Amino acid sequence: MLCRFLLFWILLRCADCFSVTVPSSPVLGVRGATAHLPCAYEPVSGLSDLVITWQREENAQVVHSFYYGRDQLGRQNLDYQNRTKLNHQDIPQGNASLSIARFGLKDAGKYVCIVSNSKGTDRGVVHLVYAAFYSEPKLSIVLNSPDVTVQYEMEAYPRPEVMWQGSGGQNLTGDVEVTSESDGGVFYLKSSYKTQSPVLNVTFTLENPAVHQKLQRHVNISYDGNWSSRTPVVVLSTLCFVLLCTTGLLLWLYCHNKHK
């Protein structure tokens, strides 16, 4: 009984004598950028007893280690080589935050920050999620009588939500086509709107909620809906050309014969 009480008392004491603090909500890592994994602990003076280890929770792979007052990267997983950084000036203040450069989809997941010093040992799990900002959408307009197709192409992750709206703000869902393919790290997305109207005034909206990005582009074009009427013009000019040539040839033949 006394033993149990003692154990409970020790656990209780140790629970508040040393703790590691990490964010409870997921942290965002952006494709190609440097991701920051926050982790704080209660410092003691001197680094001699301090051990900081960052590991993947899924497979316990070592991401970064620090002890004897310096980085210890002998057991670091190769995927993280030359990409991780602990800020040594911040460590004595109880900051064990890790940076991971050139963040990619493979880096998304759970990371455990384990810290021990003379006060005790504790761990915290940081959940890192992956996203990619969309690239500037490329616009193309294809005229294929009697259709006009307006298309935007872009990259983003996760798959963004796209919307086409008419001049009155109404949803243009009927003639909208969205295709996308993913290479794992990014979606290549094409979204097009097809119409036969000679006046085109539409708004394209793309939203990537993961990175709080919203983009809007207006396309406002009007064209001569009868551009196909140019075809007879072409036919006529070709006919004229042939006529001229024939006349020339006949004239030449006539002159040639007369000369003989």
Ligand SMILES: *[C@@H]1O[C@H](CO)[C@@H](O)[C@H](O)[C@H]1NC(C)=O
């Ligand atoms: C890390 O950098 C060292 C020295 O610059 C280099 O030899 C090694 O190949 C690099 N490793 C990776 C995975 O890029």
Ligand SMILES: *[C@@H]1O[C@H](CO)[C@@H](O)[C@H](O)[C@H]1NC(C)=O
């Ligand atoms: C911990 O250090 C990182 C840089 O290494 C910094 O961005 C972050 O603000 C620091 N956190 C605190 C709580 O001081």
Ligand SMILES: *[C@@H]1O[C@H](CO)[C@@H](O)[C@H](O)[C@H]1NC(C)=O
């Ligand atoms: C085009 O649409 C915008 C709103 O999307 C509207 O303000 C504008 O008046 C429209 N223009 C024409 C010519 O319809």
Ligand SMILES: *[C@@H]1O[C@H](CO)[C@@H](O)[C@H](O)[C@H]1NC(C)=O
């Ligand atoms: C258009 O559709 C989107 C979802 O596809 C919806 O959020 C929005 O409210 C709709 N807008 C109108 C004007 O119907």
Ligand SMILES: *[C@@H]1O[C@H](CO)[C@@H](O)[C@H](O)[C@H]1NC(C)=O
């Ligand atoms: C669209 O173009 C028409 C004429 O081409 C113009 O009157 C109108 O203001 C434009 N609307 C927008 C939203 O730019």
